[in-house]
Amino acid sequence: MDMGKRLSADDWTRAALAALADGGLAAIAVEPLAARLGTTKGSFYWHFAGREALVAATLERWERTATEDVITAIGVEPDLAARLRLLMSHALDGGARVELALQPSAAHPLVAPVLARVTRRRLDYLTDVFAGLGFATDTARERSVLAYTAYLGHAQLSGIPDAAPTALRRYVESVVAVLIATT
């Protein structure tokens, strides 16, 4: 990756996050990461106390990028329905791979609280969106859960060949139309 010699702790968490995304928590392994970074364990154990510390730092990094960054990124879109479309497209584009990779380790003591916080924050955000679309509080909450589960599910489908719809734009439109329909 970086041909520059000295590494920072941030380089390690970045690489670890990438490994986590496609390999799960077990893929955060010191020696393989060192090889991938073109260095050795000696570097790692200078910056971190151990593997646990790296995992914790990586999860922290993800919590930041997964909440603040995403929300502020789509926050510029004024149309609320369009925001939902952006989110769904994001999931189908493989933008939620870490969530999936984290799932089997949801009970892990380091993972559980992070996952809980991220989930709650996203649900709160979605609830606001649906409330902004005119839904009553209770209904907005229900729709937000449904929308978020669809988001997660779409991320999952995107990893299965030929399972996701072909006409993405049209499909995403229909999904959001259903989500914001008044029964």
Add this chain to the structure above:
Amino acid sequence: MDMGKRLSADDWTRAALAALADGGLAAIAVEPLAARLGTTKGSFYWHFAGREALVAATLERWERTATEDVITAIGVEPDLAARLRLLMSHALDGGARVELALQPSAAHPLVAPVLARVTRRRLDYLTDVFAGLGFATDTARERSVLAYTAYLGHAQLSGIPDAAPTALRRYVESVVAVLIATT
């Protein structure tokens, strides 16, 4: 588990499936399973050629129980909307833990084809359900994908403490109402 001495290959796949459900593909490990079964590796390597063979057999077992069994189980319910409610409740009860555990390994050569078949079969089934509810073919397909992603997402939420809705019955009803609504 079984205090009876002799084990069969089926005992191993059953235990392996349980381990897979809460630990991912990596949890299908010979020696831990042997300990859990109260036996040793000697037994395992009599019934199987190696770990790969056990993984393959376990995935095959899941493919059966995950498609035929489930579909025939809810097939007795005549009301189509009620079938959807059963499915959603099933997901929220943690009935799809294997799918989640399998997700990070979706690209695994043994996993990918199984996951693809199961997904396609379920989507086809759901498409029939929505068609039976009066939706045109294209729309039925869209709704089936949305319903299935919601199914997967709900399974995911069920693993996160305090994330799933509290009033399950009421929530599931509202979800299905949205899914079968005519826009």
Add this chain to the structure above:
DNA sequence: CAACCTCCATACGCCACCGTATGGAACGAC
């Protein structure tokens, strides 16, 4: 009961990864 076949326990070598120890390279201060 004797020979046999089925199933399992034990012991071994191998590899991947974790964590530690220690010496040394690179870099800044002066």
Add this chain to the structure above:
DNA sequence: GTCGTTCCATACGGTGGCGTATGGAGGTTG
């Protein structure tokens, strides 16, 4: 340049899981 600090490479021991070899317990058949 000298010295001290920062960062990294190498070597080592420990652990856990895979796969193999081999002997033996316990049914089965005659």
